[in-house]
Amino acid sequence: MITVPLSYPPTAEVLQKHARSQVMAMGQFDGLHMGHQSVIRTAVSLAERRQCPVSVMTFHPHPKEVMKKGDYEGYLTPIAEKKALLRSMGVDVLYIMEFNEAFSRVTPQQFVEDVLFPLQVQTAVVGFDFRFGHRGEGDESMLRELGGDRMTVETAQPFELNGEKVSSSGIRKALREGDLARALDWLGRSYRLQGIVSDGEKRGRTIGFPTANLRLDDNYVIPMKGVYAVRATVDGEQLKGVMNVGVKPTFHEGDLKPSFEVHLFDFNRQIYGETMAVEMYHFIRPERKFSGVQELVAQIRNDADTARQLLSSSRF
Template structure:
């Protein structure tokens, strides 16, 4: 898959290189959950039928992050994860259109006439609730009307599980209440975070449970504070473990920003500075303050045994 960065207005050089007949799925696609995947799959299907490349157009940074509006709390799927998933789905080209305050004022009409049509998008594939342009004034009917005979539009209906529409907002709520089963089912995969192992307080080593302290690579949606059974990709090998997300109230009184500390089972290598991907599989318990270090040590041991059973 080729990744192409776009900014408005598009340059003649870029249009000369990338303007071609293609089927394009358009949307924010944060989460790339089962609903988003249904839109991408339809675009891939239509592109194969029409014998043209299939592309995805997304916007970065997230519009809610730029405009400081709505319920934005971070990414479910940052760009690096989005690229991996889309490549696996058979997408040929990923267009990343820079979203800033100036672009937020571009009209729906200009979005179509200055971006979509010059790129020679012959079929646009969108979700049923797709909105675009200044104040979200554009919708699927706007695409059909202004695309005319030059661009057809395919709208994908809602994707439902158990009679409920799959949505990014519901996945965020599930993560923030510890309902990993719900979040994973709607995502179609386990929720994960990426980070780099940094120097921590090294307290875990002194109590018999050494941990890798992660500095997250991006602004992720932070799950509820607590202890999780996880699998972590270290180098080229997956390892099981437990992760604590929180402020370590047994040792700290006024820390606000949560830390991410992973204890890997049967692992004693030094991995400072190395990247780690952590999949969250089960929420074990909320974070709490213990009356003594010994009580904490006992609980961590219990958490480790619970995680081993859950992870099989």
């Protein structure tokens, strides 16, 4: 998959290099959840039938982050993970349009005439709630009108599970509330965090449960504080474990920044400075304060046993 950074207006050089008849899926696609996947699968299928490339255009940073509006609090899929997922779905080209205040003022007409037409987009595939242009003035109906006889538009219908429309905002809410089961159903996969293993307080090793302290490498949506059954990947090795997201109230007072501590089962290797990807599968319990170290150790042992059982029957 080719990744093409874009700014507005695109340079003549970029347009000349990448202009070709193509089917393009457009959207923010944060999360690449089941609904987003249906949009992209539609584009891939159309492109295969027409024997032309399939592309995706996304916008980065997130418009809510730039405009300081709404409930934005991080990414479900930072750009690196989004790239990997789209590559696995068979996308040929990923256009990453820089979203800034200047681009936020671009009208729907300007976007179509200055970006989509010069790239020779044959068909644009969007979700039913797609909005674009200054103040979100454009929708799929306007996009179809502006495309005229130069570009057709396909609209994917809402994707529902158990009568509910799958959405990024719903997944964010589920993660904040500890409803990991719902988040995973709507994502269609585990929720993933990635970072560098860094020095922590090294308290875990003194109580028989050494942990890897994960320093996240991007601005992720942070799930509810608590304990999770996870699978981690370090240097190509996949391992099961248990992760605590929280502030360790047994040892700390006050509102501290959450830490991410992973205890890996049957593992005893030095991994400071290495990249670790953690896939979250089950929410075990909320974080709480214990009366002392002995009570904490007993609970960690129970959490580890619970995690082993849950991971032995995970769907993903």
